[in-house]
Amino acid sequence: MSEVAGSGLWQKSLWESVLDSYSKPTVEQLSLAWQDQYGANVTLMLWCVWLQRENICLSKDVLQDVVATIKEVEDATLWPLRRARAALYDLSVITRVQQQLVKKQVLAAELSIEKILVHKLQDVTQKYIEVMRDVEAPLQLEDYLQSLAMPNAAMCAQEYLALAE
Template sequence: MSPFPESLWDFSLSIYAEPEMEALCLHLQDRRGINVNLLLWALWLDARSRPFQLALWQQGVNRSQRAERWRVGPLRRVRRFLPKRTPWQGIRSMVKTWELQSEQRQLQDLQKISDGLSGGSDVRSADDGYLIQLLGSSEPEYHQLMQILEHWSNGRKHRP
């Protein structure tokens, strides 16, 4: 049995809890403009050894860009704008909940896309993974993500 959850949402929650993962994701999001949900989807697909399909990737990128533009991004901007003090804490917390729900929906949409496409003529070699579409394999963040994924995977294999 594979140590990887079937659900992209469950995988995302689990790997995001790994040490250094949250900080790395926020760094990539804020400093490099990388969509964290696309990054998590790419990791999930690569971890499941899903062969790279250009049509699948393009569909996921397009869907994620729309979600980021119309749902997730605006909520994130509002949350970050709101002060972290009374009386704003309750509103900020509510916006954060909506933001998380929007991210969950985005990940569910990405999983539906990947579940809906089977192998096709645009399947590429194993060297063309999904994560490489976001980060080059020579970048330090790529290697850091691979170490986190390996640590996560090893921890899952040793659980009863």
């Protein structure tokens, strides 16, 4: 693998990979659909895509810890912001322009938190590479989708990976 500033472990940072993949309309639509239908975490799905693209071979045992870490941060920050943004549409005491202004600011805060989570995932990945490496059966998107009890997880993972390219 070629060296990248500060990592030497991957060709593209997780943040760059997330932006590339999520910018594809089909990836965004499918991500949000799976989030609504199965409780999938978009950031974790895109992290798994990145792991596979970069041939980062982590043990499947890291998944539970990573999910718990991300969930803790999201429960304390992202979900309250998303609920507040959704509640804006029910407020009749502020104008549509005011709603849009606040919505834009809340979305910016959400993006900042998501970026922090992505950088945390990359840092955790670097730490786990040293102690939780598994070249034989590495963690993949399919494993994450199976942990959500998603039907046809293998097929769904293949579809998602192809769309994210």
